[in-house]
Amino acid sequence: MRRIAVTASIAVALCTGGAVAFGLWVPSLPPLPRLDALPHSVEVVDREGRLLRPYATGDGRWRLKAAVADVDPRYLDMLIAYEDRRFRSHRGVDPLALTRAAWQWLAHREIVSGASTITMQVARLLEPRMERTLGAKLRQIVRAVELERSLSKDDILSLYLSLAPYGGNLEGARAASLAYFGKEPKRLSRAESALLVALPQSPEARRPDRSPQRARSARDRVLDRVAPAIGIPADEIAAAKAEIVPALRRAMPAFAPHAADQTVAAAPDAGIHELTIDARLQRAFEALARERSAALGAGISVAILAVDHASGEVLARVASADYFDANRAGQVDLTRALRSPGSALKPFIYGLAFEDGLAHPETLIDDRPARYGNYAPENFDLTFQGTVSVRKALQLSLNVPAVALLDRVGAARLTARLAQAGGGMVFPKGEVPGLAMGLGGVGVTLADLTMLYCGLARQGTTMALVERRSELPLARPPRRLLDPVAAAYVGQVLLGTPPPENAARNRIAFKTGTSYGYRDAWAVGFDGRRTIGVWVGRPDGAPVPGILGRTAAAPILFDAFARTGELPAPLPPAPKGAILAANGKLPPPLRRFNPDGLAGQNAERVRIMFPPNGARLELALAGGRPEPVALKISGGVAPLTVLVNGVPQERGSGRTIFFAPQGPGFVRLTVVDGKGTADSVMVRLQ
Known part of the structure; x- marks a missing residue:
């Protein structure tokens, strides 16, 4: 006693x-370390918050933030049942477990069981210490109480889910789930949940990629221990134990790597970067690019860009066939590389011709040998079709009609219009816009070309492409590309372009292009919802004999639309003012295109003398409506047809013709005489 x-x-x-x-x-x-200053992996996520690409921390660790809502609830139940059954009721320290541990220490003069709660484990993770001493344990107790006073239970769990070690450089449940299971931990099997519970206890010894048998044994012990606590039926436990433990560690996701690298470089201090990209489309298109580039041959790459026309948001950007393939220069961004577009610019030539009243889709045009100084364009197959409709000329991508229209429209004007719409054309050093640009004698990027085709889909206006969600409120207003009627004409013509073999007709409006020397193959198309652009070629610009837009790029374009998982949306109906008629029902000047615009050898070309191009006119009002505006004309042969924004207004023989404006704004005025001579000006009514 x-x-x-x-x-x-x-x-x-x-x-x-x-x-x-x-x-x-x-x-x-x-004081405790600042929780908001803890280093975590930078994350790039898609429009729905799905992970596209994470980046390791400065010390090479994968540490992804995770909240309670980010993991499977069954995993949380299993974690609490195994690690800290009274987690929801204690204040950071479990008195019962602590008393047991203290008596064991007094009896054995060493720590037998740690009695660590989840909160105490978080405290240890926030202040890592190697020793297992009484002082270290007391420090954890103090820190646990401090954490419980300042944070909610879910906040503490979130810290554990973000910081717990899982072997190697993996920290947190999300990093472990991605590395071992290839998925986010929102939906886990019983076996996967048990493995994630077991690993932090001895992360290096139980690593599945190095010691799968130890990992399996630890997982099974967790299953046996938690089964009665949370009521898991015996058959589910047996099924979970039969599940194979992953023996390999997967690479972290790296979707849209070029876009991710660029957005992180632009804002290096941000922890999470939100893109407009759709992860589902991005994965599908990256797989498509890899498949097709491998089939096309060594050294050939593929780039794909998908855009929502309504907003200009980039939905997918595959900038190379394989980011990690050095043989294909995978890290070069081919959506922003300058390349020759071949015939892919032809729709914009036709659009300006439609806008100026020089042609209509049903206008007849000659495909015959022609010469412009020293330049004599030829068709790709070195043959000529004779007289064809403008519709057929564009659908068959005939060169001679396109050059004839460009000669009337003006290469400089086409260049200025494309630049006004946001599409930067780059000419070889010392070169100026010329007729050759209609066949690809200019440099353009896939991003700019796709944006211009979005303008056709939007019936005449372009939107700046947006890839970062932070830039959406700052998006620029629409820019003018073509009049709505002209853009609608182009869209309807391209909708009838013969599709690749085995593809459905009249679903996608598209155009292909092949650059000189077989260096670049293009296909750009749109439906009523999206525009997708495809480029195929070698990143170093070397020729690829036999590569054609129609056979190399167009099948990829149609496959990309198919992989969206949705049927192509119909194009919008033609706007008011569109002439839907056969050739014989067109106004006489639009029935046949006259390449020189002259009625006879000595005839004078028709000219608009007033108003001059670029003029600003004050509208006079009568009875609340704008009064007619006079149009003064010289030259040409009667009858004269006036077109306002591509819509025929009046035919007459006088030299002063009046038209009724609808109100303030920009107006394209065109006069066509009886032999096809035309002149056009742009004025602003105010």
């Missing part, structure tokens, strides 16, 4: 002295 009393006295003295020392020691502890 005396010995027990002495022991009790010593214990009381130790407790009293310890309490005094503890009370003096606690205030000397430094």
